[in-house]
Amino acid sequence: MQKSQKKPAKMVSYAKYGYMFIAPFFIAYAFFMIYPLINTFILSFKGNGATVDEWVGFQNYQWLLFGGEQRAANSIQNEFWTSMGNTVILWVGNFVIQLVLSLLLAVWFSDVRIKIKGTGFFKVVMYLPNIITAASVAGMFLMLFGNSKFGAINSLLLNWGWLQDAFPFINNEWSGRILVMFIQSWMWFGNTTLLLMSGIFGIDPAIYEAASIDGSSGMHMFFRITMPILKPIFIYVVITSLIGGLQMFDIPYLLHEGTTIRPTLETGAVFIYKYFHQVSPNYGYSAAASIVLFILTAVLGIIIYRFNTDSTAPKKRKAAK
Amino acid sequence: MANKTATLNSTSLREREYARKIRAQAIIRFIVCVIITIISLLPIYILVINATRESNDIITQGVSFLPGGSLIDNINTLFDPEAAGGAYVRSYNLWYGYRNSLIIAICSTVLSVFFSGLTAYGLTVYDFKFKKAATTFILAIMMIPTQVVSTGFLEFMVSIKLYDNYIPLILPSIASPAVVFFILQYMKSSFPTEIVEAARIDGCGEFMTFIRIALPMLRPAFAVQAIFAFVASWNNYYTPSMLLLSNKIEQRTMPMMVSAILGNDKISNFGVNYLAVALSILPVVIIYLCLSKFIVKGVALGAVKG
Structure with missing residues (x-):
C-alpha cells in the first residue's frame, strides 16, 4: 500500500516543473x-493604405509576382522583382569574396607546418568590423565615398588628378553595388573565418601527416581532406549567410544621400520595410513580400540541408551494416 | 664513406631548401595578413582621424593619416544648440542615445540569458511528455528571420498601441532560440543532473535549485551569450526604427541618432558628422578591446556546438 502510493508520486511530481520552466519562452514566442x-499571413490577403481592412484575396501576390493591367500593379511588380534581383546580386557578390578570403585565412591560420606570427592579433583585428554598428558603418562609408567632390575619396582622387569630375560612387549603379558588397564582406569575413577555423581544428592533424608522407600537395590536401571534412560547417556557413543575405537591410537602406533609397540597392528586406513604414502603411504588399521571402528562406534551407544529408546518408548506412 | 657524406649533404640540402620554402611561404602569408589587417582597420582609422579634423580640411584634402586639431571644436559644435540653426541638437543627442541603447541592451540581454537558461534547464533536468517536441521546435525556428514577421508584428503592436514603447523591443528577448540552443549544448557537456537530485535531498526547492546551483554553474555559457546579445541589441537599427514610429529624439537609440544626423540635409560639417558616427561605435569598440580574446573564442565555440 505504502509502496504503490510513493511510486507514482515520485514519477509525476517533477514533470510540471518542466512545463513551468519552459513556459515563459513559449508564451513570449x-x-x-x-x-x-x-x-503577416492574414495581412497579405488584405488591402493597402486606406483599404487596409478590405479582403483582396490573392491580389497582392498577383501584383507583386505577375503585375496586372493597372499601372500601379506593374510598377509594384517591377519594384519587387528589382528588389529580389538586387538581393541576389548583392548576396552573391558579397558571399563569393567573403568565402574565398575566409577559406584562405582559415586554412592559413590553422596550418601546423607554416605558422604565421601574430595569428591571435590578426584574428582579433579581422573580427572587429563585425562588432561595429551596421548603421554607423553605413554612415562611415557614405561620408568616405560621398557622391560630390566633398566625399573623402572623391576629393583625394581629384587632388591627385586621377579624376576630372567627382564620381558618384553611391549613385552609380555598379559602384554602389560593389561598395555594398565590399562593406558586407568587410563586416563578415572575420566571422566566417572564425567559424570555418573551428571546423578545421576538428580535423585530426595525423590525417595531414599521413597525406604528406604519401606525397600529397597542399592543394590536393585542401580539396581531398579539408573540404570534405569541413562540409557540415561549410553548409552551416552557407545557410546562415543565405538567410542573412535575404535579411540584408541596414547597409543598403542607409547608403544613400538625400531622402530617397537608391533603387539599385533596394533589397527584399528594404522593400518590405519601405511599404509598412509609410504614413498610411501598405501592409498588404509588404506582408505578401514577407511571405514570399519566408517561403524562399524555408525552401533554400531545406534544399541545402537535404543536399548535405543526402550525400552523407549512404556512408552512414554502410557503416551501420 | 664518400658516398655517405654525399647522401648526407643531399638530404641536408633538400631539408634546407624545404625550410627555405616554408619560410618564404610564411613571409608571404604574413604580408597578406598585414594587408588584410590594414583594410580592416583603415576605414575605422580614417573615421577617428576625420573626427578630429576641420570640415574644410576634409573637403579640400580628403583623407589624412594625421589627426587634426579640431576635436574640441567638433565636440562643441555637435552639442551646440545654435550650430547649423539647431539642426545638430534636433537630430543627435549623445546622452539620450547612450541611455536608450543601454536600457534596451541591458534589459534584453538579462532577459534573454536568464530565460534561455531557464528553458534549457527545464529541457535538460525534467522529463515530460513534450520535451522532445519542444527541443526540436526550438531548433527548427532558430533560423526564422525577424524580417519576415515584421509586417504582422508592427501591425499587431500598432493595434494594441505598443508602438513608441520599449516593451516590444525588450520582451521578445525572452524567446531567443539560438541562446537556448547554445546553453542546451553547454549543459549536455558540463552540467551533471545528479547535482539536482542532491539539492532535492537537501530540501532545496526546484526554482531555488536553478537560481542557487544551476545559474552559477552556467556562468561561462551565460557570459559568452550575454556579450553577443548585448552587442546585437546595441547594433540593432531595424527593430527600433520600425517600432519607434514617432522617431522622437528622447526615444531614439544610438543607430537611429546616426541615421538621423546623416539624413539631415542642413548638416554639412563633415568633421562633426565623423565625430557623431565615431561616438556611436565607441562603447562597443571599448567592450571589444577589453573582451576580444573571449569574444573571438566565443564565435568559434558557438559554431562547433551549432
Whole structure:
C-alpha cells in the first residue's frame, strides 16, 4: 500500500516543473513571433493604405509576382522583382569574396607546418568590423565615398588628378553595388573565418601527416581532406549567410544621400520595410513580400540541408551494416 | 664513406631548401595578413582621424593619416544648440542615445540569458511528455528571420498601441532560440543532473535549485551569450526604427541618432558628422578591446556546438 502510493508520486511530481520552466519562452514566442507570423499571413490577403481592412484575396501576390493591367500593379511588380534581383546580386557578390578570403585565412591560420606570427592579433583585428554598428558603418562609408567632390575619396582622387569630375560612387549603379558588397564582406569575413577555423581544428592533424608522407600537395590536401571534412560547417556557413543575405537591410537602406533609397540597392528586406513604414502603411504588399521571402528562406534551407544529408546518408548506412 | 657524406649533404640540402620554402611561404602569408589587417582597420582609422579634423580640411584634402586639431571644436559644435540653426541638437543627442541603447541592451540581454537558461534547464533536468517536441521546435525556428514577421508584428503592436514603447523591443528577448540552443549544448557537456537530485535531498526547492546551483554553474555559457546579445541589441537599427514610429529624439537609440544626423540635409560639417558616427561605435569598440580574446573564442565555440 505504502509502496504503490510513493511510486507514482515520485514519477509525476517533477514533470510540471518542466512545463513551468519552459513556459515563459513559449508564451513570449507565441506572442512576439507566431502570432505576428500568422498576422503577416492574414495581412497579405488584405488591402493597402486606406483599404487596409478590405479582403483582396490573392491580389497582392498577383501584383507583386505577375503585375496586372493597372499601372500601379506593374510598377509594384517591377519594384519587387528589382528588389529580389538586387538581393541576389548583392548576396552573391558579397558571399563569393567573403568565402574565398575566409577559406584562405582559415586554412592559413590553422596550418601546423607554416605558422604565421601574430595569428591571435590578426584574428582579433579581422573580427572587429563585425562588432561595429551596421548603421554607423553605413554612415562611415557614405561620408568616405560621398557622391560630390566633398566625399573623402572623391576629393583625394581629384587632388591627385586621377579624376576630372567627382564620381558618384553611391549613385552609380555598379559602384554602389560593389561598395555594398565590399562593406558586407568587410563586416563578415572575420566571422566566417572564425567559424570555418573551428571546423578545421576538428580535423585530426595525423590525417595531414599521413597525406604528406604519401606525397600529397597542399592543394590536393585542401580539396581531398579539408573540404570534405569541413562540409557540415561549410553548409552551416552557407545557410546562415543565405538567410542573412535575404535579411540584408541596414547597409543598403542607409547608403544613400538625400531622402530617397537608391533603387539599385533596394533589397527584399528594404522593400518590405519601405511599404509598412509609410504614413498610411501598405501592409498588404509588404506582408505578401514577407511571405514570399519566408517561403524562399524555408525552401533554400531545406534544399541545402537535404543536399548535405543526402550525400552523407549512404556512408552512414554502410557503416551501420 | 664518400658516398655517405654525399647522401648526407643531399638530404641536408633538400631539408634546407624545404625550410627555405616554408619560410618564404610564411613571409608571404604574413604580408597578406598585414594587408588584410590594414583594410580592416583603415576605414575605422580614417573615421577617428576625420573626427578630429576641420570640415574644410576634409573637403579640400580628403583623407589624412594625421589627426587634426579640431576635436574640441567638433565636440562643441555637435552639442551646440545654435550650430547649423539647431539642426545638430534636433537630430543627435549623445546622452539620450547612450541611455536608450543601454536600457534596451541591458534589459534584453538579462532577459534573454536568464530565460534561455531557464528553458534549457527545464529541457535538460525534467522529463515530460513534450520535451522532445519542444527541443526540436526550438531548433527548427532558430533560423526564422525577424524580417519576415515584421509586417504582422508592427501591425499587431500598432493595434494594441505598443508602438513608441520599449516593451516590444525588450520582451521578445525572452524567446531567443539560438541562446537556448547554445546553453542546451553547454549543459549536455558540463552540467551533471545528479547535482539536482542532491539539492532535492537537501530540501532545496526546484526554482531555488536553478537560481542557487544551476545559474552559477552556467556562468561561462551565460557570459559568452550575454556579450553577443548585448552587442546585437546595441547594433540593432531595424527593430527600433520600425517600432519607434514617432522617431522622437528622447526615444531614439544610438543607430537611429546616426541615421538621423546623416539624413539631415542642413548638416554639412563633415568633421562633426565623423565625430557623431565615431561616438556611436565607441562603447562597443571599448567592450571589444577589453573582451576580444573571449569574444573571438566565443564565435568559434558557438559554431562547433551549432
